[in-house]
Amino acid sequence: MKNPAAIGQPLDRVDGPLKVSGAATYAAEHQLDHAPLVGWIVEATIPAGRIKALDTGAAEKSAGVVAVLTHNNSPSQVPFGEPDDEGRFTQSRAMLGSDRVRYHGFPVALVIADTLANARHAAGLVEVSYDPAEAVTTTGSDADEVPDELDGGLDPDVTRGDFEQAYSESEVQLDVTYTTPNQASAAMEPHATIAEYDGNELWVYTSVQLIGPAVEVLANTLKLDPDKVRVLSPYIGGGFGSKLGLHNEAILACLGAMHLERPVKVVQHRRHVFHNAPHRGNSVQRIRLGASGDGKLKAIGHESYMPRARGYAFAEPTGASARTTYHADALLSRHRVKTVDMSLIDSCRAPGHSIGSLAFESAIDEMAYRCDMDPVAFRLVNMPDREPASGQPFSSHDLAECLREGAAKFGWDQRDPTPRSQERGRQLVGYGVASTIRMNILVKSTTRIRLSDDGSLIAWANMTDIGTGTYTILTQIAADILGLPAGKVSIELGDSAYPASCGSGGSFGAGSSGSALRDACMKLREKLVDIARKQESLKDADFDGASFEGGNLVLGDKKVPLAELVRQSGHDYLEVDGKVEPGEDHEKYSQHSYGAQFAEVTVDRDTGEVRVRRMLGVFSAGRILNRKTARSQLLGGMVWGISYALLEELMLDERCGAFVNRDFAEYHLAVNRDIPEVEIHFREQPDTHSNPLGSKGIGELSISGAGAAVANAIYHATGVRVRDFPITLDKLLEHLS
Incomplete structure (x- = not known):
């Protein structure tokens, strides 16, 4: 009988009961020996400049206030952004370190009190005056700085062949510009930290995706020995890039704890999160496509212009999809940035591919119509046999099969190819398609496992689970390889005291941490077999056909409990370390996950209201580790895509660099009413x-294309091509009459 916890099985989340019962401990919920004091952030009201005067007298006298931290009395720190040669997740994130204001909302004080209400009230009593400086808060196609590298270590510029010549000689040409707005990660759990310091060691309970870099950034910022810093993040209520590194509330909580040598909790209010956590910058994307009369692409050009936060080296690879999805004789991919006085701009929900594919796959759709070709057929005729940018062979490539299978399952052949030709009452009906591609990444990871003499297994890694199902998938890997029931496997994550792992992000978590666990389990299997070989009673057993099932080592018709083998070793437990790191295959092959997404929308001819009626996706992401959690990941990405296409936009007051819609009432996200029937196939x-x-990465795969499928369906329904996202009804209505 197959182990119900085997790899690939739709095992329920092992942490599900803890979460629905409230027993899972999130960052703000850790119980200490003494209740922590509570901090409230006082935010700057200018985008750049200096603090001229700061009066904390009234706040300090307010009820319950224990301290007010400012740049005048906070513990010593390494200046913000140093050392220069550190990565952005480990260089100093100093807060209250000087009188400089870096952006609107930058912390200028932290009020610490006995209760949240008292801290918040006193924060309103802090008086600050400023000496403003000229600030840059917007960017567009005027961005002209060349970043050293893009996120993921990618080159900012890639060229192959003579693009300008190939484009100018193309029979069919397209030159269009798409724009996407500032966007927020919008995780359900706000950023939160509890810090505890005893004069020697700093304990930090926080919500962070990468544990190892979190230790480094605290040590680098606060001038501490990394061995004296412990970071714990066992449960995270979503991150989506905004919690890859530690940010303001974590540093502030630590400063408060070090200043008072008492525990301090800082939980960002939702409105704080929109300024004091990273966001995605707006983009201007110029796309030029050239093709022959039969639809073969001759030239692909993608030029991206985006902001970069001052003092923070992040540049989004929006051209990633253009570099890897289709073959053309010539390729031009260029990224330019402009330094702005804004809160941190960083990874957000499939950095590069999500907004890059939103524009690029829409432009590909435009080109298909311009070539008078079916959008699916146009994509199929331009499939590459090697990665277009690097020329490397693909480790696998079945995008074409995803498109064909998706078209058949969706009923694409029922579509009338003429835009605005399908109606259902007063509703205009449209079908859209987009290709999906997302790079696969393997990150060095380690783990440790222990099999006890009661037959139970525990695994440790400083890996994190941001809601993706890591606890469950790792349980399955160990249970499958060692033939254990899921109930006999315990996974311990989110503690810097555990073996170093990759953390969560970039869709690399399951494959990287899971492969390290697999390595440990395979080594343990060998150790158990070696112990069994020494047993006189097993000298004639069939070791060549050894297997692990039901908590036993199975040798033909003989079964030996694993617990018994541990006892025979003379120890209470057996412990093994495992590891994985990128090797030759990651140098030789271009690795990606793939998909094809299809959408049906209706647009009200009178009001311009858009409704997504159904979506279907066919995805190829290697071996599926858990069909239930994989489906959830893909479903979530498709929801994100709908949200990006139709709703999400951080609205900027350009005068002061402040976002004005800093809550979930006004930063519009897709909700249940916006989401249709969604069909997912592997x-x-x-x-x-x-x-x-x-396996290959799946967490960010479906967002990379879902929005474009919706946008292309809107065009098919209306004949109106909106190139300024999100596609709100005001952008459609004037063209529908």
Whole structure:
């Protein structure tokens, strides 16, 4: 009988009961020996300049206030952004370190009190005057700075062939510009930290995706020995890039704890999060496509212009989809940035691919119509046999199969190819399609496992679970390889005291941490077999056909409980370390996950209201580790795509660099009413080059294309091509009469 916890099975989340019962401990909920004091952030009201005067007298006298931290009395720190040679997740994130204001909302004081209400009230009593400086808060196609590199270490510029010549000689040409707005990660759990300091060691309970860099940034900022810093983040209520590194509330809580040598909790109010957590910058994307009369692409050009926060080296690879999805004789991919006085601009929900594909796949759709070709057929005729940018062979590639299978399942052949030709009463009906591609990444990871003499297994790693199902998938990997029931496996994550792992982000978590766990389990299997070989009673057993099932080592018709083998070792437990790191395959092959997404929308001819009626996706992401959590990840990405296409936009007051819609009432996100029937299909094709598990990244795959499928369906329904996202009804209505 197959182990119900085997890899690939739709095992329920092992942490589900803890979460629905409230027993899972999130950052703000850790119980200490003494209740922590509570901090409230006082935010700057200018985008750049200096603090001229700061009066904290009234706040300090307010009820319950224990301290007011400012740049005048906070503990010593390494200046913001130093050392220069550190990565952005580990260089100093100094807060209250000087009188400089870096952006609107930058912390200028932290009020610490006995209760949240008292801290918040006193924060309103802090009086600050400023000496403003000229600030840059907006960017567009005027961005002209060349970043050293893009996120992920990618080159900012890639060229192959003579693009200008290939484009000018193309029979069919397209030159369009798409824009996307500032966007927020909008995780359900706000950023929160409890810090405790005893004069020697700093304990930090926080919500962070990457544990190792969190230790480094605290040590680098606060001038501490990394061995004296412990970071714990066992449960995270979503991150989506905004919690890759530690940010303001974490540093402020630590400063308060070090100043008072008492525990301090800082939870960002939702309105704080929109300024004091990273966001995605707006983009201007110029796309030029050239093709022959039969639809073969001759030239692909993608030029991206985006902001970069002052003092923070992040540049989004919006051209990633253009570099890898289709073949053309010539390729031009260029990224330019402009330094702005804004809160941190960083990774946000599939950095690069999500907004890059939103524009690029829309432009590909435009080109298909311009070539008078079916959008699916146009994509199929331009499939590459090698990665277009690098020329490397693909580790696997079945985008074409995803498109064909998706078209058949969706009923694409029922579509009238003429825009604005399908109606349902007063509703205009449209079908749209987009390709999906997302790079696969393997990150060095380690883990430790222990099999006890009661037959139970525990695994440790400083990996994190941001709601993606990591606890469950790691449980399955161990249970499958060692033949254990899921109930016999315990996974311990989110503690810097555990073996170093990759953390969560970039869709690399399951494949990287899971492969390290697989390595440990395979080593343990060998150790258990070696112990069994020494047993006189097993000298004639069939070791060549050894397997692990039901908590036993199975040798033909003989079964030996794993617990018994541990006892025979002479120890109470057996402990093994495992690891994985990128090797030759990641140098030789271009690795990606793929998908094809289809959408049906209706647009009210009188009001311009858009409704997504159904979506379908076919995805190829190597070996599927858990069909239930994988489906949830893909479903979530498709929801994000709908949200990006139709709703999400951080609105900026350009005069002061402040976002004005800083809550979930006014920063519009897709909700249940916006989401249609969604159908998800897997093309399971284990990739022997991706990692030892054969899996590939899935967490950010479906967002990379979902929005474009919706946008293309809107065009098919209305004949109106909106190139300024999100596609709100005001942008459609004037063209529908």
